[in-house]
Amino acid sequence: MIAPPFLMSTMENPTNIVWHKSSVEKLDRQRLLQQKGCVIWITGLSGSGKSTVACALSQGLHMRGKLTYILDGDNVRHGLNRDLSFKAEDRAENIRRIAEVAKLFADAGIICIASLISPYRKDRDVCRALFPEGDFIEVFMDVPLHVCENRDPKGLYKLARAGKIKGFTGVDDPYEPPLNCEIVLQQKGRDCVLPCEMAETVISYLEEKGYLQA
């Protein structure tokens, strides 16, 4: 067994504060990472570009030396939430669990990017309430339904319109846009706003609020 001098000495010296601290805390991890843990909660219709912006955001932050992790509604359903169906109560539980995991990631000091439709205001507010003030940053992908439906990257709108998917958000289930979210991302005028530009909007917000330093 290897016991390096610095640990042995802390055992011999009971006044050493590092050893007697009960555990490594959030602040210690944040100092190590030079950032503050939080969650960027990206909400919006299917096809609104949530995953694309999540990727661009993780890229932009990684290039600045910041540690991020994406929790994607679809991906988590293959692991943690694979026991959940798409019926109403299971969708709520899907969101609850992702928020709880995001909370653990934020506590770990990580900038967690959660990307999921999360159509109901009530569910999103329950998630927000789990976090300390400021650490839940809601980003609304404000893209009109007809644009999302035209894109239809997974062919889901087509299936929903054909009645092959029931309770599809925007078709036969409502999407409730945020009333007071931190950031709204939208196409302005005729110019196309690229995902990396949208990501920069979020990064500027994080910078301004002090999340990119310990």
Place this chain on the structure above:
Amino acid sequence: MIAPPFLMSTMENPTNIVWHKSSVEKLDRQRLLQQKGCVIWITGLSGSGKSTVACALSQGLHMRGKLTYILDGDNVRHGLNRDLSFKAEDRAENIRRIAEVAKLFADAGIICIASLISPYRKDRDVCRALFPEGDFIEVFMDVPLHVCENRDPKGLYKLARAGKIKGFTGVDDPYEPPLNCEIVLQQKGRDCVLPCEMAETVISYLEEKGYLQA
């Protein structure tokens, strides 16, 4: 909106590989952190010292500049797993979810320390199977029942012996020790082995296996 030159240039130059990469991957995060993501799965009886070793381990690794996060059976029950009871199927689900979350943490590049009794070999093997070869490091707190019961830090053995807790591991429910775990921690002879020494055993293992570098 701020769009730094390096991002703008990637937009103007479609051959730039950084921008076209779909996302930040595990290897990128590991390079950033200079470590490899994995889970240290600490199993053992109540009172065997799992949490104490988990804390000492997180301290020892933090002092080396490594990012860790502790998933504690008890703590997670207050959040993610607060819908679960202590009946058999819920205990299995408790373990499954913790393993799935540990998998996300490992994918984030973090050294995740999971500390929970996890008494059944079968359940632990299900967890192990979620991880790439080598990334699930099982640590057995090999402390005799009578020692744990003498310590009884939470007074749970007393309650179990009095019949006030049913199905308590070691009393009226079995603990199945690992057959082929990576690390066994035990008191050797008469000398007391301190938690930080046990942590050093684990750290030496991680060092040897290359987990403390990218």
